[in-house]
Amino acid sequence: MLNSLKIQNFRGFRCLEINDLGAVNIIGGRNNAGKTSLLEAIALLSSGGNAAKALNPQVLRLPSYVSKDILYYTPRPYPTVSRNPRNVAQALEAFFEPLFHDHNLQNAIEIGSVFARSEKSQKRATLKLSIDRQPVETLFVDTDEAISESIFYNRSIKLEFDSSRNYVPYTNYLWLEDNRIITRPRDSAKQLFASTLLKSGDSGDGPEYAQQLAELRRRKEDQVVLDALKIIEPRLESVSDISLTGNSLIVGDIGLDKLIPLAAMGDGMNQIARIILKMVSAQDGVALIDEVENGFHYSIQENVWRAIDETARRSNIQVFAATHSRECVLSAHEAIKPERLRYHRLEQIDSEIRCRTYSPDILESAFEFNFEVR
Numbered sequence: 001m002l003n004s005l006k007i008q009n010f011r012g013f014r015c016l017e018i019n020d021l022g023a024v025n026i027i028g029g030r031n032n033a034g035k036t037s038l039l040e041a042i043a044l045l046s047s048g049g050n051a052a053k054a055l056n057p058q059v060l061r062l063p064s065y066v067s068k069d070i071l072y073y074t075p076r077p078y079p080t081v082s083r084n085p086r087n088v089a090q091a092l093e094a095f096f097e098p099l100f101h102d103h104n105l106q107n108a109i110e111i112g113s114v115f116a117r118s119e120k121s122q123k124r125a126t127l128k129l130s131i132d133r134q135p136v137e138t139l140f141v142d143t144d145e146a147i148s149e150s151i152f153y154n155r156s157i158k159l160e161f162d163s164s165r166n167y168v169p170y171t172n173y174l175w176l177e178d179n180r181i182i183t184r185p186r187d188s189a190k191q192l193f194a195s196t197l198l199k200s201g202d203s204g205d206g207p208e209y210a211q212q213l214a215e216l217r218r219r220k221e222d223q224v225v226l227d228a229l230k231i232i233e234p235r236l237e238s239v240s241d242i243s244l245t246g247n248s249l250i251v252g253d254i255g256l257d258k259l260i261p262l263a264a265m266g267d268g269m270n271q272i273a274r275i276i277l278k279m280v281s282a283q284d285g286v287a288l289i290d291e292v293e294n295g296f297h298y299s300i301q302e303n304v305w306r307a308i309d310e311t312a313r314r315s316n317i318q319v320f321a322a323t324h325s326r327e328c329v330l331s332a333h334e335a336i337k338p339e340r341l342r343y344h345r346l347e348q349i350d351s352e353i354r355c356r357t358y359s360p361d362i363l364e365s366a367f368e369f370n371f372e373v374r
Contacts, residue, residue, distance in 0.1 A: 049161025
């Protein structure tokens with residue numbers, strides 16, 4: 001479990017520190033305060049320096065029509081010459097510069113954490129992301145193939161990962177060629193911990209979720225999903241995955257003559273299904289949930305939080321959830337034991353984003369006297 005975080009030069013954060021993390025962490029703050037960026041920073045750290053896992057379309061915030069065209073791969077044997085340097089420059093500006101604070105590529109991004117493998121074992125880990133200006137061909141000293149100087153304008157993204165368990169920092173490179181994102185070396189670093197990033201707008205009835213449900217059913221662990229879905233639809237007797245027209249989807253039995261697709265039962269059913277299924281896929285790791293209140297009426301949010309907390313307990317998952325809703329924070333405060341819950345509010349003070357962490361006692365007082373906590 002992450003005990004603390006320090007984020008430097010990443011998106012809107014020049015330097016952000018959070019030192020009191022809990023099992024369930026709610027992230028609040030006004031628009032553009034950095035709630036989503038905080039989730040992305042944790043996702044980056046979890047990669048352990050694996051460039052393809054770290055700089056994925058979710059973290060880069062690529063539109064779907066762009067991300068579908070980009071292929072992450074390791075060249076075999078080596079990259080070919082880039083044919084369109086202008087596109088490379090545009091991609092650098094559009095997708096990678098926004099990762100850096102004030103779009104300043106001179107200052108490296110650093111994301112560090114103290115985390116615990118067990119109650120008696122604490123470790124440190126740091127991920128550093130920078131623009132490397134050494135000639136790209138120096139990365140390929142074992143090839144005679146000519147490397148175009150236009151590849152990333154002779155620049156690559158360098159990821160360096162160091163933890164207290166490593167003697168030598170792991171280094172991974174990433175650069176652009178035509179419409180492809182290429183990583184080197186071929187052998188990928190192992191993730192520091194499992195993580196799943198769930199952003200607003202992700203559909204909960206797609207094949208990915210049906211496959212996750214199928215795996216849970218195979219292990220006879222799907223009861224957690226059914227229990228969570230019953231919060232919204234008490235008539236639900238069972239959930240299953242089926243294949244129609246070549247696509248897998250999740251369906252439910254609510255006592256009718258036919259099984260009903262989850263999507264037909266409303267946004268709330270989709271939302272809670274995708275949250276629980278995504279969480280379970282990050283067992284022993286971290287679940288990152290953006291706009292967690294979406295799709296839920298305030299009257300059921302307390303039960304939703306109970307389902308999230310119970311899933312986190314069962315699967316040994318630390319939760320980070322961003323919200324704009326005061327009702328959502330209050331519901332979590334009512335549903336989750338004080339020793340497990342922390343509320344972190346991001347605020348802009350003197351052009352710097354800072355974090356104010358509310359202990360359960362302070363949070364209760366804020367609600368009692370109707371103070372603003374969002």
